Amino acid sequence: MTAKIIHISEGEEAALQAAQAVLLQGHPVAIPTETVYGLAADATNPLAVTRIYETKGRPRFNPLICHMANLAMAETYADFDPVSRRLAERFWPGPLTLILPLKPGSGIHALATAGLDTVGIRVPQGIAATLIGAFGKPLAAPSANTSGKISPTSALHVAEDLGSKLALILDAGAAPVGVESTIVRAAKDRIHLLRPGGISAEELQAATGLPVVRAQSPSPTIEAPGMLASHYAPAAPVRLNADSVKAGEALICFGETKVTGMEQAVLVLNLSPTADLREAAANLFDYLKKADAVAIKGIAVTSISVEGLGEAINDRLVRAAAPRE
Structure with missing residues (x-):
């Protein structure tokens, strides 16, 4: 199998229809976001989520971020505290992931959360959000690369790494942010920064008036993606x-x-x-x-x-x- 690459500029509607067809079959699609390219599949379908892990060679104890079309969609899957809601309203759509308690019976499969009772949720910019809205369900979407290796910021990067394992890659050019989303877990009196990313700690503090506390690195527990000690690694030292x-x-x-x-x-x-x-x-x-x-x-x-x-x-x-x- 060699991945078909569809350029968004040549027709967004055709790209959306092609992507939905693959997703409905329970297979992952490589999609562009403002951070990096993601390997997206139906977060409610255990077989689809399993295929993400298999395609990436990703450890199953490492949870996946679930991407939503908008805040309203996110609210149907997770519970928002006041600080998290403030952050969502300020930075979504955008490169911020919130760690939130799962709602009972949310439908997001335990494989996507690595069995945790929390879920990482983000609302991306651009065609990724449009695709999720059209599909009607959240997409689990880690970076579209072999686990632990350098994250892809173009469709070519995805094709060179995973092209033989995928049916479809959507191409929207170079990712403008270029690093993954910031991941935070909010508390009443502070913000826990689990992974720095496209939103800075200074921006988080300015938006909430709360101090930002960094996670221990490397972390003894995995609460969110990107917390492994060795990650984003080229072959060369x-x-x-x-x-x-x-x-x-x-x-x-x-x-x-x-x-x-x-x-x-x-x-x-x-x-x-x-x-x-x-x-x-x-x-x-x-x-x-x-x-x-x-x-x-x-x-x-x-x-x-x-x-x-x-x-x-x-x-x-x-x-x-x-x-x-």
Whole structure:
């Protein structure tokens, strides 16, 4: 099987109909979101969810985010506390996932939640939300890549990795955010940040007036996707905060950082020459893939600010550089 790629620009209605046909058969479809491309399947169908895990080679103890068409749809599946509702109203549709208690008999299958009594819910932007609304049920949708590897920010990335395992990939061009959603669990007096992402901690605090508390890393328990110590990893070893380059390494830099031995690098990529963190986030996974394709000895990455969106970028790089099990 080789995946068919449908370009959204060539006809959104045809793309939606083709995707719904595959989803109704209980198979996953690769769909574009503003964060990364997702591997989407019916969250209420155990066979469909199983196929997500099988396609990705993903551990079944690692829960999936369930994507909704809008807040009203989300309210039929999960219970919202006042803080979570405020966050949803402020940031949805957008790159924020809320961990919420499941409603009894919600219909979301336990395989999608890894047996937890909570569920991660997000309302994406663009055609993903349109597809969910037309399908009428939530879509479980982790990133459309082999588990633990670099997340895809284009249809080409998906096709190169999972194209032989899928029937359909929807193509809407490059994902504009470029890193996965921020995942939070709200409390009355604080917000627990489980995974940094496309919404910064500063934005969360500004929206609620509550302090943001970071989760322990690596976490002893898995409450949400993206909490494994090793994740988003290229095949080549990754070396962080590099101020020099070794022969045979690819170099990923940021801003105007000066790096000793740059001439030895097999490839030099700059996430953002102007030190724009949004540009860096959008380029991160694509540049990791490009560096991984040519690196002989490894990938050296210079230091990147941890402010704002930089927290999410550094989180992904730390997990990419973590020891492999």
